[in-house]
Amino acid sequence: MGPSEDPDELTGPRVLDNRRDATRYRVLVEIAARQPAVSQEEIADVIGVTSQAVSDYVRDLVDGGFVEKRGRGRYEVTKEGVDWIITRTDALSEFVSRVSDDVLGSVDVDAAVATDAFEEGDDVGLEMRDGVLHAVPEGGSAATAVVVTGGETGEAIGVTDFEGVVEYDPGVVTVVPIPAVTEGDPPHSDVIRDRATEADLVAVGGTEAYALATRTGVRPDARFGSATGVSQAALRGLDVLLLVSTDELSRHTTRLREDGVRYEVRDSLDR
Structure with missing residues (x-):
């Protein structure tokens, strides 16, 4: 001007x-x-x-x-x-x-991990694997979509025009309270290690729980924001082992109940 x-x-x-x-x-x-x-x-x-x-x-x-x-x-x-x-x-x-x-708002695009090379316009099936949405070659999947941004195997691609429902069973959370430093002895390390091997994901909440996991040789998948992370992981089909200090127990179980996640509290993993 x-x-x-x-x-x-x-x-x-x-x-x-x-x-x-x-x-x-x-x-x-x-x-x-x-x-x-x-x-x-x-x-x-x-x-x-x-x-x-x-x-x-x-x-x-x-x-x-x-x-x-x-x-x-x-x-x-x-x-x-x-x-x-x-x-x-x-x-x-x-x-x-x-x-x-x-x-x-009219373009509902989600991301999925490609299990094969896909191009824009391809029809794909949708499956939940390890808690993450995957795009698979069409055929045999209850849910389908159309690719809007293509990619190679292992890359994230954009999908839209969803039909059907992605079939998967929600996971279960096994909650193991870990005594505070002023309370009793923690569960035996061998039992923790065995259960961690069986779980899809291991999370810890609180210092006592973290110390037990590291002393046992278990590397936690989630250390921070565990109340939210554990709930979301279970809702996406993962079975979770949650080691949580007793002073953090109520906060975690409350979140699980609010989100409708199945869980069981095991005071002793020997049972």
Whole structure:
């Protein structure tokens, strides 16, 4: 925008029509955020234009009645300028909402691990393996989808147009309370090691549980956020061994109940 532009055009620009209108909107917003002491150099740095360009925008905003100059380097957005910002911001918000709901919302794309090389447009089956959605060659799967972004074996690909239901059984969580340091002895290491081998995933909650796992030679798959992680893993079909300190037990079992996860608390793994 230059000095020769008609200031009356400021009454109704469509912010997304072109770069000029978008920059004009941003300059006015920056003035409103920084008033009354406004550094045109700072605005130029934020927006990514020259100081001279900002000066031209500011002059036209003043001429259009959207900004009032109070002195050297001091500006204030007028009521008309505030109304203009609100109107354009509301319009942008409505546009973003429509894009999100009508455009993006209508394209339901999920990610799946490819078990073979797939191209865009391929029909695939869907299976849950190790708690992760996998795309397999079509045929024999209760759930199917269409590939929207292809890839090689082992890569994540995008799938959509889902039909059917992915068949898998939710996992079971075996909860083993580990006594606090002021309480009794923990379960025998050999028993913990054997049960960890049988589980799809091992999680620990609390310092006592972590110490027991490492002393036993068991490397936990989940150490942090275990209440959430264990629940999500079981819901995706994994059997989980949860070693949890007694002071953390209630928090973990409450989350499992709330999420509808099957679990059993074993005070002794010998039984």
